[in-house]
Amino acid sequence: MYDPTVARLTYRALLGRRRALILFVLPALLIVISVAIRLLTGADDSVAIEVLGGFALATMVPLIGVVAGTGAIGPEIDDGSIVYLLAKPLKRPTIILTKLTVAVAVTMVFSAVPMLIAGFVLNGNSGQIAVAYTVAAVAASIAYSAVFLLLGTVSRHAVVFGLVYALIWEALVGNLVPGARTLSVQQWALALAEKTAPSAEITSEVGLPAAVVLMAAVTAAGTWYAGRKLRTLTIAGEE
Template structure:
């Protein structure tokens, strides 16, 4: 199910000059904000939760997911180079699974690791806030990578739709509108992180069993359908 050549090509594409700049800039900004807040206000649980939950999990993680998920396959479809990949004797499900693993690895590295570091800077992991938010970021990274990878196989405007979801639905509706939170990856991830942190350190509007179920549905469903889409691209090319 894992193809080293596909992984290497995907890794190089994701860490190209333009994408790498954005991928490094967002985590660096989070750490800079954490250092500045700690220097000016000292350690505080409420402030730490606000930064990690609001900026990190609410904005940075989905944005990195958009960059990694859509970038894992979208550019190849746009410029037509995916034809060369599909011409190789590699199962389409293997291509998608490999790209998902690479996209997830990149997203986790550039989101969960900086979140953990920023959490320790902000409050020294009081109430296990740093670890809890890092776990939430890692869990969200998997779902985001699968969903945005699927978008990359569906439309040439995957980045635009991904940004709309990340900035409008997750950062706005998913935070402010109670009913929309049930369909928010951020809230599902928070439910998992809530289990790791001290009682009351993290809160989610979604119960853990439902959150785990929805995370699995989105991740598995997106991966499966992305594989189907890739097969249809192959058939279209052969016709």
Template sequence: MNLTVARLTVRGLLGRRRGLLLLVAPVLLLVVSLITRYLDKQSQAPDILGRLSLGTLVPIIGLVIGAGAIATEIDDGSIVYLLAKPLPRWKIITTKLAVAIGTTWLFAALPTLLAGFILVGAQDNLAIAYAVGTMVAGAVYCAVFLLLGVVTRNAVVVGLVYALVWESLIGNFVEGARTLSIQQWGLSIAKTIATDGAITAPVSLGVAVPLLVVVAIAATALATVKLAGLTLSSDE
């Protein structure tokens, strides 16, 4: 990891009021959890932690952070200053990815853990299970959306279509598509941690884990290759 790249990435992600905007979704999740607990409707915990957090919050946060870790620098041309440095392209990508993952965990996985404890406490390990699921899924989302940030100037638009249409809609309700859903892979991880069958997942762990690893590595490698192909031009 390169500390200079990491520092610049953190500044870009959390500066210019973006940090405050990133707080909106986690705060909403916690407010919904508090209201649900107050109304004594803990049976809705799987919907809140699964569909609202893992299914909606995580991909959107992953998109904003993953694509934002590099897309802004490419759009405004400031990426040329990094490319001009004697830094391996893989180190730039992996550093930005590490920062993106850590930030996603802060704004998505931690609120999910807190929401779980608010809703059901330590019951059935649900809070920890969904938190770990969001951590795993969030890391892969960051890799995919970081790749989008490198290959297209419309990363946010493409990412929103993927997150809202494929992950939140098709991935939840079309049985055959669930195997290719990062959300469902994360849910499979959560299922193995929860007790007493508290979480159901349509994708087996033996399928989910290899797909998580392959997609994360492939997206990171391809982002490195694409970044290496960028020229030192203010038009890039």
């Protein structure tokens, strides 16, 4: 269920000059902020949690997910070049799963890796905080990639909708409105972080079992519906 040619083309599209610049900016900013805070205030667990949770997990990870998830397939649908890919003797689930794998990999590299580095810079992984947020970023990368890949298949305005979701729902509503927190990928990921670093002051509004089930369900449903939408595009193209 993985095609190297599709993967290579998707990597090339995601890591082109413009998208690569966007992908590098936020991780670089996170590391710069972390270095500056460490130099100014020294190692502090509460500050590390605030930076890694309040900025990195709440804003950086979903934004990178938007770029990688929508960029894995959205531009091809918008410019019509997806027709050439669909004309190849490839199963549609293979195309979707390959693009999802690439989106997940790119999101993890540009979010989880900088998260780990920033965590060690901020407090040397005291209380397993750096590792905990890295685990959260890895899990969130999978769910975000599936959600935003789906958006890329169903809407020509996927980036706009993705940004609204990332900046308003995840970064604002998901943090402030109690009921909405249950439907927040960020809160699901925080449940994993809380379990990874039980001694740290990391809290989630969602229990771990529910978080795992919801994350798996969203990832599976998003991937399945994206594949279904792709089959619809094939029929339309053939007609």
